[in-house]
Amino acid sequence: MHPGVDFWTVFSLIFLVTAIPVAIMIILEKRSPFKTAAWVLALILLPVFGVVFYLFFGQEYRKKKLFSRKGLKSLNVYRKLSFRQIRQFEHSLDKLNPTARGKENIIRLLLKNSNALLTTGNELQILNNGEETFTAIFGAIKAARHHVHLEYYILDNDKIGNQLKDLLIEKRREGVEVRMIVDDVGSWGLGKKYMTELREKGVEIYSFMEVRFPRLTSQVNYRNHRKIVVVDGKIGFTGGLNIADRYLRGLKRIGPWHDTHLQITGDAVNCLQVVFAADWFFVVNENLNGENYFPPLKEYPGTPVQISASGPDSDWDSIGQAFFAALGSAKSKIYIVTPYLMPPLEIIYALKTAALSNVDVRILMPEKSDSIIPRWSSFSYIEELLEAGVRVFFFQSGFIHSKYLVVDDVFSSIGTTNLDFRSLETNFEVNAFVYEEAFNADLATLFKNDLKNSYEIKLDEWKQRSWRFKLRESLAHLVSPLL
Incomplete structure (x- = not known):
């Protein structure tokens, strides 16, 4: 038999037993036509590689409820508060100026799709580069008296990363609770030595969804891209900057790094803390509760803010x-x-x-x-x-x-x-x-x-x-x- 026939026979068999069944699965998932077409095209052009790529990066878990928050007490408390705000929505709007009330559709949407409380007693500061951001974050951590909570996609074992490590060890020595979550893929190069040193000094640091066999295919695609710092439940940070030297010095081939972060003081910090607590519960199965972590909402006059989190752990985008x-x-x-x-x-x-x-x-x-x-x-x-x-x-x-x-x-x-x-x-x-x-x-x-x-x-x-x-x-x- 001609060698070419053998090749095409084998190729056809591979296509029949791999690409076609997976393509049917994708179509039955009823995703957006654009995304479905992209996956089917990948399977047609590269049947074997396309199947592997789909198993690693294409499976949809939001509908399968893989990331359950059932049993998380702090989240349940804020769900009840958000339901109360929905019921008393007109009262909540009274806290806003007339111009802001024009966006009540968005406020109502975020209340319903992510239990995002509308908080008013807030002060905000825009941090416009790495120097401003790290100065503010490190300053807040130095002043911590009860706890420091950090969550990052990227934490590098470089100059700024080691400055943070030394500071966290110092705060732990002072008796401050320190908890940290890093994404396992984003912080792949961090190394065991870095994390071991922190743990030996009493810092609780965990990887978010470790990418290890046999769980690799079910988890590698869902990455924790959040950047959160909460200090004593009173001051919080979020935005675009991770912990790495590039955010200060840039990269040679693309030049200086320009980024923006946000510092929050006030009731919205509680909501940022809820997001961290939910991720901590998912990773460690430990509930964080009490006024040390969640000070009573004061509802003082200030900037109205909603903190919304999205991802496979939520029902909606x-x-x-x-x-x-x-x-x-x-x-x-x-x-x-x-x-x-x-x-x-x-x-x-x-x-x-x-x-x-x-x-x-x-x-x-x-x-x-x-x-x-x-x-x-x-x-x-x-x-x-x-x-x-x-x-x-x-x-x-x-x-x-x-x-x-x-x-x-x-x-x-x-x-x-x-x-x-x-x-x-x-x-x-x-x-x-x-x-x-x-x-x-x-x-x-x-x-x-x-x-x-x-x-x-x-x-x-x-x-x-x-x-x-x-x-x-x-x-x-x-x-x-x-x-």
């Missing part, structure tokens, strides 16, 4: 839904900063609809990136947005990793969520949603200052890019729902 609602309700402006631009179809639709409705829609993104395929995939979405009137800007002074959204004069959001499929649909994320004109104006000023270090992409010029450029972005576009 809560942050993505809030983004969609905010974009759909925009009247005058939408400012977005994201390091990766791979939005789901509904977000693209909302952006284009807003721009066509004469809303001033601007997106700031990096021209250089720390990841090749997401860079080209991000480029693939630009032309259709430009055609609708969305203004897109390339940041020029290094790599911008900030993640925030400004809508009109009163609504803004800052946190860990990128404008891409992975953040909005798969990863564990957390964002602060803010309803105040002064904070909105500060974030808008930061955006406009960053625009000074950017250049605007014009549609006519963008269409002139080479066919090689277009081919690379088109190929990357096919896999963007899978990244």
Whole structure:
């Protein structure tokens, strides 16, 4: 028999017993047509590799309730409070100024889809780079008297990582409780020695969802991208920065690293603590309760904030839904900063609809990136947005990793969520949603200052890019729902 026949026979058998059954499973899951088509195409073109890739990265666990919070006492308390706010929603709105009440649809949505309490007694500070962020976080930790809780996607065994290690050991020596969660994939290079040294000194540090056989295929795709610091239940931090030298010094091939973080003082810290407590319960099976961790809500006058977490542990894509609602309700402006631009179809639709409705829609993104395929995939979405009137800007002074959204004069959001499929649909994320004109104006000023270090992409010029450029972005576009 001709060798070619043997090859195609074997190939056909492999296709029949691997790709076709998996393709049927994917179709029965009833995901978005875009994502389903991408997975089926991958299986057709690369049947064996596509099956392996799906087993590692494609399985959907939100509906299967793999990440259960059943038994978590602190979360149940805040669920009851959120239900009370829903019942007394008009009373909750009385705490807001009339302008903020215009976003009551988003407030109500976050109450229902993620039990995100509307807290008013808050003070916020925008931290605009690594130096400001690490100075503030380290200062808060140094002043800790009862506990320090940290949760990060990336913790590196480098200069800043060791400074943090030494500080945590010092606080533990003083009798302060120290708990830390690091993502097992994001912090893969941390090393056992680093964690062992912390544990020997009394610091409780755990990896989130260790990627080990035989559990590898069920967990590797669901990563904890949250960045949370809570000190004494009174001061909290979240945003785009992890613990690594690159966030201070940048990277040689892409230049300085630009990022944004948020410092919170007030009742919203309790809500940030709930997110940490839920993840701690999942990893350690220990409940954190009591006023030392959750001081009584004071409801003082201040900045209105909702803390929303999303991921496989929630029933809804809560942050993505809030983004969609905010974009759909925009009247005058939408400012977005994201390091990766791979939005789901509904977000693209909302952006284009807003721009066509004469809303001033601007997106700031990096021209250089720390990841090749997401860079080209991000480029693939630009032309259709430009055609609708969305203004897109390339940041020029290094790599911008900030993640925030400004809508009109009163609504803004800052946190860990990128404008891409992975953040909005798969990863564990957390964002602060803010309803105040002064904070909105500060974030808008930061955006406009960053625009000074950017250049605007014009549609006519963008269409002139080479066919090689277009081919690379088109190929990357096919896999963007899978990244």
